[in-house]
Amino acid sequence: MKRTKNDVCEVSFIDSKKVAAVKKKLKPERTVQGLAETFKVLGDPTRVKIIFALSQQELCVCDLASLLEASKSAVSHQLRVLRNMKLVKYRKDGKMAFYSLDDDHIKNLFDEGLRHVEESE
Amino acid sequence: MKRTKNDVCEVSFIDSKKVAAVKKKLKPERTVQGLAETFKVLGDPTRVKIIFALSQQELCVCDLASLLEASKSAVSHQLRVLRNMKLVKYRKDGKMAFYSLDDDHIKNLFDEGLRHVEESE
DNA sequence: TTTATATATGAACAACTGTTCAACTATTTA
DNA sequence: TAAATAGTTGAACAGTTGTTCATATATAAA
Secondary structure, three states: OOOOHHHHHHHOOOOHHHHHHHHHHOOOHHHHHHHHHHHHHHOOHHHHHHHHHHHHOOEEHHHHHHHHOOOHHHHHHHHHHHHHOOOEEEEEEOOEEEEEEOOOHHHHHHHHHHHHHHHOO | OOOOHHHHHHHOOOOHHHHHHHHHHOOOHHHHHHHHHHHHHHOOHHHHHHHHHHHHOOEEHHHHHHHHOOOHHHHHHHHHHHHHOOOEEEEEEOOEEEEEEOOOHHHHHHHHHHHHHHHOO
16 A cells, blocks of 8 residues: 555544534535636636626626627537526517526625625725 | 627617617626626536535645545636635645635625525525 | 528637645744 | 744646537528
8 A cells, every 4th residue: 555654634634523523514515616606606706707797787698798808609518508507588579589697696796705705905 | 700690789789778778887897707607606506515615614635535525636726726726725834735715706706696596495 | 381580509729727746935943 | 953833835737617619490581
């Protein structure tokens, strides 16, 4: 079995009481993954802009692309990500697709983040 | 000049009034980048676990590694990311480094996210 | 029906991310 | 002093991400 000097702690710990106490409170893996995924979706400048824009106004893909100075394709790809995460919804009107935020569910989180960033500037 | 059928909208828009109205409200690039970066840091399961653990208790690298069942190296790398973003701080005691959350600044944001995820389960 | 337009999408690609591994520093203990 | 331990770090690697490009679909207009 290969052992480096570095792996001592991988199977041990310093303070078993502390570790056990925190371990008991740890959220289930599913919750951790969900939380990370939620934050990750918000962790891209293009998506941040899209969400902010849609929090102001319902907009079509073309207007979003113009607004963000991005290609329609790039915007469309990102809208799909946001759609999959149920953060935005859309209505079709003729050949246009008007996107809006799916609900206020994420708006609070987004605003909380915005407050933090604007505070620390 | 190369033009595809697809690039019409890249320099145009559908509803100039809407676009202009939203454009006026758009946050400055710096804010958008900061917001995205903040969310991105929270958008990783390992870092989510670290932040949650440290919100319960001050912990050393070794205990964190044991708790998360990750290598010390992996934890240390992530702690550096969190340190750079000023999300965690540490005190040295002998050869140990005890980490804790830098302030409650991010705690609210984290809890807001947690509430969302736990609500939708 | 033909043409133009709004959007969606798969493939390809470069850039980025998180982990591991090995090596290093600093501190403690024998 | 030498050995062990806690932590840090750079390089390498695989996996992921976001964009572009080309193409496809659907609707509207000519």
